[in-house]
Structures are given as C-alpha cells and as structure tokens.
Amino acid sequence: MPKLHVILASTRPGRAGEPIADWFVSRARAHGAFDVELVDLVEVDLPFMDEPNHPRLRRYEHQHTKDWSARIDAGDAFVFVTPEYNYGFTAPLKNAIDFLHFEWQHKPVGFVSYGGIAAGTRAVQMLKQVVTTLKMLPVFEAVNIPFHTQFIDEEGVVGANDVMEQAAAAMLDELVLSEATLRPRREAIREAEAAGKS
Structure with a gap:
C-alpha cells in the first residue's frame, strides 16, 4: 500500500492546523487507499537550514537531515496542511522542503x-511554484477551508461540512491515480541508482 505523508505546516502555539490535520488524517485513513502518517x-523540529552542501548532492552531515531524508524518501504521496500568512505559506514548511x-x-x-x-488559497498558489521546481506533481483537487474557526468546536474537533468531505474524497482519489502513474518513474530511478552503486 502506498504511503501518504500528511505534513502539518503550522508550528504556532494554539494552531488551528492541528485539528484540521487530525480530521484529514482520519478522512484519509477511512478512504483506505493509503498507509497514512501525520508528519x-x-x-x-528541524533547525533553520544548516547543511553546508547543496541538497542535490545528498551529502548530509547532520543526523536530523538524514532522518528527515529517510522519512520523506519513504513517502509516496503528500498532503500539506497549511495556513496562509501574508499571502504565503509558513517559513517552517519552506525550510523543511528546502532541506531535501x-x-x-x-x-x-x-x-x-x-x-x-x-x-x-494564496499560500497554495505559492506552494505550487515551489513543488513543481522539485518535480512534484500538485493535483488540481484541493480542500480549501474559509473562515476555518467555524468548523472547530470547543473541544478542538473539526466538524466538516459536505463541501469539505467531498473535496477531501476527490483529492484522495486523484492522489491515488497520480501516485500509481508516477510510481514506475520512481522505481526506474531507484533501479538506475542501485545499478550505478554496484
């Protein structure tokens, strides 16, 4: 079963992203097509980028980078759960992306x-420019939650409406198709790397 990493981008105390990510993880697990992990x-707890070598070289010196590399390498698909800060996405997410x-x-x-x-949505538009530079494939389907606090109750639990539920299902369906389409490419690259090392 392919592995889906749901990456929670907000690190702010009291963040709304936590209950939203928990809701989506539950929704993704119920969907049943992925082994889902919340990241x-x-x-x-990555520090601000502290590797002396360019990530393309994969000559990582710090254990936190090696651990992060192994974790992301194991993922087959991703969902970023992100707020919008000043028309953009969070600095911790950009930092986490740029390590690798x-x-x-x-x-x-x-x-x-x-x-x-x-x-x-403006954060997502900025993110799409970043991820395509890394040869990731952003799917068109998305879950966009306006005035998000109305969906979080006093216990910190998300009560999703039908629009959110349908959007989550559509996005997960598309991630399944896209992951299966891209998998042979990833496997071919891994085989070529293994042959080069032998």
Missing part, C-alpha cells in the same frame, strides 16, 4: 488550506 513539523531535493521528486502532492475569506 508534524513541531515534532520534526531528490526525496520529493516524482511524487504527487495535495493541499488542505485554511484561513479567512481566501481559505489559504
């Missing part, structure tokens, strides 16, 4: 964004 950037290069390539990515009237 919380608070727990990953090849580990992201030829993998599909979807977006769950949240915010006010724009529902985080």
Whole structure:
C-alpha cells in the first residue's frame, strides 16, 4: 500500500492546523487507499537550514537531515496542511522542503488550506511554484477551508461540512491515480541508482 505523508505546516502555539490535520488524517485513513502518517513539523523540529552542501548532492552531515531524508524518501504521496500568512505559506514548511531535493521528486502532492475569506488559497498558489521546481506533481483537487474557526468546536474537533468531505474524497482519489502513474518513474530511478552503486 502506498504511503501518504500528511505534513502539518503550522508550528504556532494554539494552531488551528492541528485539528484540521487530525480530521484529514482520519478522512484519509477511512478512504483506505493509503498507509497514512501525520508528519508534524513541531515534532520534526528541524533547525533553520544548516547543511553546508547543496541538497542535490545528498551529502548530509547532520543526523536530523538524514532522518528527515529517510522519512520523506519513504513517502509516496503528500498532503500539506497549511495556513496562509501574508499571502504565503509558513517559513517552517519552506525550510523543511528546502532541506531535501531528490526525496520529493516524482511524487504527487495535495493541499488542505485554511484561513479567512481566501481559505489559504494564496499560500497554495505559492506552494505550487515551489513543488513543481522539485518535480512534484500538485493535483488540481484541493480542500480549501474559509473562515476555518467555524468548523472547530470547543473541544478542538473539526466538524466538516459536505463541501469539505467531498473535496477531501476527490483529492484522495486523484492522489491515488497520480501516485500509481508516477510510481514506475520512481522505481526506474531507484533501479538506475542501485545499478550505478554496484
């Protein structure tokens, strides 16, 4: 079963991203097509980029980078759960992306964004420029949550409406198709790398 990493991009105390990510993880597990793992950037706790070599070289010196590399390399598809800060996405997410290069390539990515009237969509537009540079495939389908606080109750649990549920299902369906399409490319690259090392 392919592995889906749901990456929680907000690290702010009291973040709304946590209940939103928990809701989406539950929704993705119920969908049944992926082995789903929540990747919380608070727990990953990467420092600001501190590798002396370019990520393309994969000559990582720090254990936190080696661990991050192995974790992302193991993923077959991704969903970024992101707020919008000043028309953009979060600095911790950009930092986490920039630590690596090849580990992201030829993998599909979807977006769950949240915010006010724009529902985080401007952050997603900026993210698409970044991920395509890394040869990731952003799927068109997305979950965009406007005025997100109305969906989070006093216990910190998301009560999704039909639009959110349908959007999540459509995005997961597309991630399944895209992951299967890209998998032969990833496998061919891995085989070529293994042959080069032997």
